[in-house]
Amino acid sequence: MSKRIVVDPITRIEGHLRVEADIENGQIKDAFSSGTMVRLLEEILRGRDPRDAWAFVGRVCGVCTSVHSLTAVRCVEDALDITIPPNAELVRNIMFCAQYMHDHVVHFYHLHAMDWVDVVNALKADPQKTSELAQSISHWPKSSPGYFSDIQTRIKKFVDSGQLGIFANGYWGHPAYKLPAEVNLIGLAHYLEALEWQKEIVKIHAIFGGKNPHPNYLVGGMACAISIDDVSGINAERLAYVGQLLQDGKNFIEQVYIPDLMAIASFYKDWGAIGGGLGNYLVYGDLPANGYKDTKNYKFPGGAILNKDVSKVYDVDVRKDDEVQEFISHSWYEYKEGKDVGLHPWKGESKINYTGPKPPFENLDTTQAYSYLKTPRWKGNAMEVGPLARVLVGYARGREDFKAVVDKALKDLDVPITALFSTLGRTAARGLESVLVAQWAHEFYDQLLTNIKNGDTRMAEMSKFDPATWPKTAQGVGHTEAPRGALAHWINISDEKIANYQLVVPTTWNASPRDSKGQLSAYESALLGTPVANEQQPLEIIRTIHSFDPCMACSVHIYDEEGKHISRIGILEN
Amino acid sequence: MIQNDNSILVMGLGNYLMGDEGLGVHVIDVLLQEPLPGNVALLDGGTGGFHLLGHLEQYHTVIVVDATLDNNAPGTIRLIQPRFASDFPRAMSTHDIGLKDMITALQFLDKMPKVFLFVVSIESLQQQGTQLTPEIEAAMPELLYKIHQQIAALQYEQARELMLVEN
Numbered sequence: 001m002s003k004r005i006v007v008d009p010i011t012r013i014e015g016h017l018r019v020e021a022d023i024e025n026g027q028i029k030d031a032f033s034s035g036t037m038v039r040l041l042e043e044i045l046r047g048r049d050p051r052d053a054w055a056f057v058g059r060v061c062g063v064c065t066s067v068h069s070l071t072a073v074r075c076v077e078d079a080l081d082i083t084i085p086p087n088a089e090l091v092r093n094i095m096f097c098a099q100y101m102h103d104h105v106v107h108f109y110h111l112h113a114m115d116w117v118d119v120v121n122a123l124k125a126d127p128q129k130t131s132e133l134a135q136s137i138s139h140w141p142k143s144s145p146g147y148f149s150d151i152q153t154r155i156k157k158f159v160d161s162g163q164l165g166i167f168a169n170g171y172w173g174h175p176a177y178k179l180p181a182e183v184n185l186i187g188l189a190h191y192l193e194a195l196e197w198q199k200e201i202v203k204i205h206a207i208f209g210g211k212n213p214h215p216n217y218l219v220g221g222m223a224c225a226i227s228i229d230d231v232s233g234i235n236a237e238r239l240a241y242v243g244q245l246l247q248d249g250k251n252f253i254e255q256v257y258i259p260d261l262m263a264i265a266s267f268y269k270d271w272g273a274i275g276g277g278l279g280n281y282l283v284y285g286d287l288p289a290n291g292y293k294d295t296k297n298y299k300f301p302g303g304a305i306l307n308k309d310v311s312k313v314y315d316v317d318v319r320k321d322d323e324v325q326e327f328i329s330h331s332w333y334e335y336k337e338g339k340d341v342g343l344h345p346w347k348g349e350s351k352i353n354y355t356g357p358k359p360p361f362e363n364l365d366t367t368q369a370y371s372y373l374k375t376p377r378w379k380g381n382a383m384e385v386g387p388l389a390r391v392l393v394g395y396a397r398g399r400e401d402f403k404a405v406v407d408k409a410l411k412d413l414d415v416p417i418t419a420l421f422s423t424l425g426r427t428a429a430r431g432l433e434s435v436l437v438a439q440w441a442h443e444f445y446d447q448l449l450t451n452i453k454n455g456d457t458r459m460a461e462m463s464k465f466d467p468a469t470w471p472k473t474a475q476g477v478g479h480t481e482a483p484r485g486a487l488a489h490w491i492n493i494s495d496e497k498i499a500n501y502q503l504v505v506p507t508t509w510n511a512s513p514r515d516s517k518g519q520l521s522a523y524e525s526a527l528l529g530t531p532v533a534n535e536q537q538p539l540e541i542i543r544t545i546h547s548f549d550p551c552m553a554c555s556v557h558i559y560d561e562e563g564k565h566i567s568r569i570g571i572l573e574n
Numbered sequence: 575m576i577q578n579d580n581s582i583l584v585m586g587l588g589n590y591l592m593g594d595e596g597l598g599v600h601v602i603d604v605l606l607q608e609p610l611p612g613n614v615a616l617l618d619g620g621t622g623g624f625h626l627l628g629h630l631e632q633y634h635t636v637i638v639v640d641a642t643l644d645n646n647a648p649g650t651i652r653l654i655q656p657r658f659a660s661d662f663p664r665a666m667s668t669h670d671i672g673l674k675d676m677i678t679a680l681q682f683l684d685k686m687p688k689v690f691l692f693v694v695s696i697e698s699l700q701q702q703g704t705q706l707t708p709e710i711e712a713a714m715p716e717l718l719y720k721i722h723q724q725i726a727a728l729q730y731e732q733a734r735e736l737m738l739v740e741n
Contacts (some may be wrong), residue, residue: 040702044591059590059620106624110675154682195679199628213622 002029005535006363007542017511017550019523020363021541023532028541031520031527032366033511035373042350045501050076050493051465053501054217057489066099066205067482068489068503069217074292075489076219079476083291085458088221090448091208093287094242095215096480097441098204101249103483104387104434105257107549109187109194112427115543116264117179117187120159120172123152125185133182138259142193151189171537178267187264190256201249207238221460226452239449246445250438253431261431262412265424272415275423275544277526279308280381281389282509284318284488286481287440299440300433300481303393304378308421310396316378318477318488320344326374326504330366330513332356333374340516342377345490346475348502366513375512375521376504384522385485385509386548387430388420401439405432423526426547467496482506484549510548523548580732582725583633583687585617585626587640593703594648594696594710598639604718614725627676631685635728637721638691646695649713651720654691690724692717 002024022030041060045053053076058069070092077084084092127149134143179187202212208224209215216223227233285295285302295302303313317323325342328335334353335341343349355369364370377383394402409432410417419425451457464470472495479488485506492500510522520528523545530540584605586598602618610616615633619626630636646652654661656677680686694713706714 041591044703056591065620065625102624110624158682192682195627195683198624199631202625202628211618213625214618214620 028530031524033523034371051219071478071480071489074478075476075491079474084221091222093444100437109191112546118177122184122188125181130182130185140255226457271424272419272422275526276421280383281305282383283393284479284486301397329516345502371513373512382519388426391429423544423547581633582614582635584637585619587619601639635688641696642693648697648709650695
């Protein structure tokens with residue numbers, strides 16, 4: 001006898017993800033992940049000027065706004081064979097790094113930490129002991145007993161007022177919370193510090209991108225003129241400020257995020273054997289150190305790993321017709337050639353055909369279509385994308401910088417490499433790549449300064465900006481590694497306009513429904529075997545799904561039909 | 575924390591790609607073309623979420639414009655003065671969680687500005703595209719008038735307080 005439980009929505013931020021899980025003997029036996037919102041960007045873009053695509057796709061979501069814009073300019077540049085100047089690549093890289101540092105820290109403290117840190121329990125901590133513990137794991141200066149007791153006073157005021165706000169949805173006191181009160185208090189204190197810090201690092205986007213949120217990009221380069229003495233351009237003062245923000249970011253990651261991550265992880269080592277899932281990982285690669293076309297010199301190398309075998313990394317080609325394909329056998333779409341074919345995105349179609357139950361409904365018929373997400377596959381394989389995939393591919397490719405951070409973490413936690421294939425591994429990988437990204441950001445920044453000192457201030461290649469120079473038809477693909485994983489946009493240009501535009505986004509790889517062969521995608525697969533101690537409070541499901549950092553805004557192509565988005569956990573006898 | 579005592583931010587929120595849901599962004603586009611007092615700043619907040627915190631805490635007063643899905647007729651304009659995240663209408667648009675989180679965060683940080691929230695009822699969040707429906711287009715002049723009126727009232731109140739201090 002199994003019970004089906006429904007968690008909807010499961011995200012703490014944008015979008016609508018619903019998970020249905022069948023539970024038997026306290027463990028998940030089967031799981032179904034459904035995107036319940038549709039947002040047809042493809043239709044909005046059709047017929048528009050390709051040079052404007054970045055501005056529209058940047059509006060998809062407020063979380064990783066700039067990575068979609070980056071991918072859009074790359075795909076148009078690919079179609080029109082434009083090579084951007086080195087400075088533009090460096091500025092894009094620095095913005096990319098700032099985005100990562102922001103997104104990963106916010107994910108850890110604000111979207112995921114409360115799955116591990118019990119806020120209410122933090123009130124019981126001894127500030128003196130908390131201070132001693134904090135000083136033993138980090139040199140971060142804010143660590144006095146007075147500091148921690150002040151945090152407790154502030155939180156107590158909130159808890160007593162009944163206005164829990166962000167903390168209102170926690171399962172406080174759940175038996176799966178294992179941290180001592182003092183670690184909970186450190187986590188909570190840094191939750192607040194991270195809130196303060198995160199608003200600083202994003203200023204880099206405003207400096208180079210003119211505004212934030214939704215910074216500006218440009219086909220051919222970047223729209224920020226370097227002019228060392230000019231008050232309105234990227235001048236010496238602004239560049240120095242960027243350097244300071246990058247340094248502050250690196251300090252925060254090294255002295256706050258990583259020590260907290262390791263301290264918390266040390267109490268949850270059992271999660272190093274839960275939530276692994278597929279064991280197949282896909283990375284397109286990013287952070288070009290020598291131009292976007294030189295893929296061998298990406299800081300994040302591309303590649304695919306199958307069946308957890310890190311001795312072999314396969315090359316990935318997003319152009320090949322038989323590599324990346326999208327299937328719809330369990331999605332609310334229809335293709336001209338029927339439900340069972342897979343289409344490469346250059347031939348992609350986005351026609352909706354909702355066949356699900358009329359809302360409000362109790363549960364979905366998961367034998368039929370049950371999601372607004374399509375199902376992407378790489379050479380027919382279900383793949384996980386994201387930080388864990390990137391760290392594993394970097395490690396498997398033998399990159400020294402990856403090996404250094406991974407080996408140290410495994411040693412410090414005293415766990416084998418197999419512990420990476422898990423919920424804990426995913427959460428740890430996000431922290432480890434943050435360390436790398438913070439280091440690389442400085443390399444890009446130093447290179448930018450060197451170029452400027454050497455007299456190179458070129459920021460855009462505009463010779464092919466005029467549509468009169470374009471071929472009658474062209475197709476391109478742009479890819480990136482969004483914080484949540486491999487992201488690519490495919491474009492077909494015809495008569496100077498967008499004829500077709502397809503986005504295959506990270507959360508679609510991870511959160512998609514099963515394919516026609518019955519192969520589960522990453523979320524569904526990762527939930528199998530997960531223990532659930534209390535069906536009314538499925539904290540364990542949330543931990544694993546949150547470890548992927550779900551963000552549905554771009555992956556589902558409208559809102560739940562009733563506009564209903566009230567948090568709900570339903571339990572159905574099956 | 576607060577730059578100066580009479581600073582006002584008018585922030586429009588919404589997803590520009592989702593029809594009426596993006597009306598906040600449309601409002602800022604119009605206000606950018608209009609004369610405003612020097613202490614008033616404008617921000618197209620888009621679907622900014624966490625990115626907005628730095629903007630919000632810099633101002634004494636923030637006027638937020640956003641869409642909401644309630645049972646009122648499309649184009650109904652309401653002014654709310656929320657003090658807690660729970661004072662926000664429940665069915666605000668797709669970015670609502672971000673904004674509510676930001677309000678709680680500002681309270682935690684003790685940097686909560688005075689907030690005036692204009693919400694405009696829309697019929698559906700299912701719209702695609704960058705156009706507003708005729709009902710929302712028709713409500714725009716009144717919405718803009720009310721925003722200007724609110725700015726004027728704030729200016730008057732601030733001037734009055736200043737005079738009281740000086741006297």
